Every structure is written in structure tokens, then in C-alpha cells.
Amino acid sequence: MNLTGIFLRTKKEKGVKNKMQGTSTIRRDFILSHLRAQTNKLRTLLLNLEESGEADYDYAEESLKDIETNLRQARKLCEAN
Numbered sequence: 001m002n003l004t005g006i007f008l009r010t011k012k013e014k015g016v017k018n019k020m021q022g023t024s025t026i027r028r029d030f031i032l033s034h035l036r037a038q039t040n041k042l043r044t045l046l047l048n049l050e051e052s053g054e055a056d057y058d059y060a061e062e063s064l065k066d067i068e069t070n071l072r073q074a075r076k077l078c079e080a081n
Helices: 003-051 057-080
Strands: none
Touching: 003 057
């Protein structure tokens, strides 16, 4: 193989590597954004429960179920990575 062949091969491999890095960066950003959203939901739930004189346990239970489901989905994305 001549130097041109090596250069083209290396350039092609770099392109594949960059695409893979871009995909993992997008996935990473998505997961981080997803986790931040769940953190914000938990923070809001906590503030609502602290501020209200009476706790709305039905609301809290449903909110926690939604957050749990969303965290489970984020975990599955991490496992797939």
C-alpha cells in the first residue's frame, strides 16, 4: 500500500470516529438534559409539599411515579451506551 492509500484510509477512519463521537455526545447531552428535568420536577414537588399546609399525597404519588418512569428510561439509555 502506498502513502496515498494510508492517508485515505486514515482520513476515512477519522470520519467514522468523529461520527461516533458526535453520536455519543448527543446521547450524553440528552441524558444530562433528561436528568436535569427530573431534578427540576423533584425540586418543584418538594417545594410544593413544603409550602402547602396540607400535603396532596395523590399529586405527590403521581409525580413520583412519573419521575421514576423517566429515570428508568434514562437508565436504559445509559445501559444501551
